[in-house]
Amino acid sequence: MPILVIFLVAGLIYLLQDRIYKKFWNVNLHVDVKFEDKFIHEGEDTYLKETLSNGKILPLPWVYVKFQINRNGKVSHYRSDLFSIRFYQKIRRRIPFHPETRGIYTMRGIDLISNNLFITRKFVQTLQDATTMVVYPRLISTEEFQIPFQKMMGDIITKRYMIEDPYMFKGIRDYQSYDSFKSINFKASARAGKWLVNVHDYTIQQKVTILLNMDRANQYYDMRLYENSIRMAASMANAYEQEGIPVSLWSNGRDVITGEKIEVEEGCGMGHLHTVFESLARMEISLDVEDFDFFMRRAIEDMDPNSMYVLISPFFGKNCIDSYEEIQRRHASAMWILPVMLSDLSDPDFKGPKIADCLSNVYLWKVD
Numbered sequence: 001m002p003i004l005v006i007f008l009v010a011g012l013i014y015l016l017q018d019r020i021y022k023k024f025w026n027v028n029l030h031v032d033v034k035f036e037d038k039f040i041h042e043g044e045d046t047y048l049k050e051t052l053s054n055g056k057i058l059p060l061p062w063v064y065v066k067f068q069i070n071r072n073g074k075v076s077h078y079r080s081d082l083f084s085i086r087f088y089q090k091i092r093r094r095i096p097f098h099p100e101t102r103g104i105y106t107m108r109g110i111d112l113i114s115n116n117l118f119i120t121r122k123f124v125q126t127l128q129d130a131t132t133m134v135v136y137p138r139l140i141s142t143e144e145f146q147i148p149f150q151k152m153m154g155d156i157i158t159k160r161y162m163i164e165d166p167y168m169f170k171g172i173r174d175y176q177s178y179d180s181f182k183s184i185n186f187k188a189s190a191r192a193g194k195w196l197v198n199v200h201d202y203t204i205q206q207k208v209t210i211l212l213n214m215d216r217a218n219q220y221y222d223m224r225l226y227e228n229s230i231r232m233a234a235s236m237a238n239a240y241e242q243e244g245i246p247v248s249l250w251s252n253g254r255d256v257i258t259g260e261k262i263e264v265e266e267g268c269g270m271g272h273l274h275t276v277f278e279s280l281a282r283m284e285i286s287l288d289v290e291d292f293d294f295f296m297r298r299a300i301e302d303m304d305p306n307s308m309y310v311l312i313s314p315f316f317g318k319n320c321i322d323s324y325e326e327i328q329r330r331h332a333s334a335m336w337i338l339p340v341m342l343s344d345l346s347d348p349d350f351k352g353p354k355i356a357d358c359l360s361n362v363y364l365w366k367v368d
Contacts, residue, residue: 014118020058021116026125028055031065033110035097035133039274042102042138052083053090060085064113071103072256072284102230102281104256105133136277137227137234145232148335148363149239150176152208152308172196173242206306206333207266208240211299212251213292213313213320214285225314225339226285228367232312232337237276244268249276250295254287261290296323300330308333314340316355325359335361342366 029052036047054060061084069077077097085091099105112125142149153176172188175195183197212233214226233249240247251262262279264272292313299309300323309327313320316338328334336359344350345366356362 017118018116018121021114022121022123024056024058025060025114025123026112027058029053029060029063029112030055031110031112031127032129033065033067033107034131035105035107036094037133039134039136039278040099041136042099046097046099046133048079048095048097050081050093050095051090052085054085054087057087059087060114061117062115062119064111066111066113067107067109070106070108071099071101072282076105099133099135101227102135102137104282105135107131134278134281137231137280139238140228140231140235142235142239144365145235145239145337145363148310148337148361149236151361152310152333152335153243172198206308207246207248207304208236208308208310209248209250209266209299210236211292211295211309211311211313212249212253212262213295213311213315214251214253214283214289215292215313215315215317215320216289217315217317222314222341223285224367225341228365229312229314229339230280230283232339232365234277234280236310236312237273241268241270241273247272247276249279250298251283252289252292252295253283253285254289255279255282256284256287257282259287291319293319293323296320296327299323300326302330305332307331309335311336313338316351321355321359328360335363337363337365339365339367342368 031053032049032051034049036049040046050065052063052065063083063085064080065083066078066080068075068079076099079095081093081095083091108128108130110127110129112127114123115121116123172185173196175184175189175197185196185198188196210233212229214229216226230253233251237247237249246266246268248266249262249264253262254260255262262283264276264279267275292315296319299307309331311324311327311334313336324334324336338352338356340350340352344352345364352364356364
């Protein structure tokens with residue numbers, strides 16, 4: 001009889017706890033998982049902030065928080081974290097996260113999974129909260145594009161129609177080799193311990209359009225060339241923004257969200273620069289692209305004497321070469337940054353060096 005009573009009591013306890021946990025396990029149970037940063041550049045470190053709170057008297061010995069992170073619509077990371085949370089307790093965790101590639105990172109759907117005390121029944125709840133982080137392209141060191149950048153800056157300075165207005169002060173920046181001696185701010189330089197120059201607005205400014213060509217010769221393209229082309233476009237836009245020069249971006253690369261080609265109109269300021277960065281982050285290389293000739297024709301037909309063009313294109317088909325030559329004839333300032341693999345330069349059949357020799361202002365950029 002005592003054994004029967006023990007089994008009966010144990011059975012009642014089991015049924016009671018099972019019913020209690022089934023009914024109340026997720027009452028006042030809240031979870032929040034989000035990215036610590038809204039945007040970063042690829043290669044930078046950030047964190048996931050994970051918070052679980054239990055606002056009831058019932059403790060939960062086992063709670064799994066499971067979620068996946070998508071990059072441009074495809075699963076890139078998956079996590080499953082185990083918690084043991086007491087009654088009226090809040091637990092916070094800060095989890096390192098290192099996105100290695102640019103893109104739109106989205107966390108959609110969080111699964112909360114728990115059990116009763118005897119782990120004989122599983123309880124599941126799915127929450128549809130969403131959080132997004134934009135990973136911008138990595139910015140390239142200015143040393144890697146110093147020659148073409150200084151060439152364009154030299155054209156900008158010499159072709160401005162009007163001298164700087166001394167009453168339209170804009171700010172102070174580091175001295176560059178193309179700056180005039182009279183623009184040096186000696187007081188600020190003495191305080192900073194380095195040469196600094198005054199930056200003034202101009203009544204009329206040149207403007208730069210970055211032409212990012214994502215055309216491919218065939219399906220066996222080297223993705224590294226195209227990813228680095230995107231990084232170069234972001235870096236050039238950033239460099240011109242620091243000089244206060246309006247920048248546009250035209251590309252036949254596809255936006256992973258809208259499916260449309262990328263086009264950011266002329267603008268200045270950090271808000272505009274972030275628009276350029278985000279547009280490049282949303283570009284999906286694997287998608288088919290339209291012929292880039294659409295944008296090349298627009299550049300050719302542009303009659304504005306203040307327009308300057310930077311073509312970034314690992315593709316060098318005949319149409320691209322012919323269009324670039326025509327842009328050079330129409331616009332006094334145009335250049336082509338041609339990304340090439342180091343291995344290609346040792347191939348005698350590779351035509352990149354010949355193009356650089358035959359055309360003016362073509363810069364071979366060696367990509368590892």
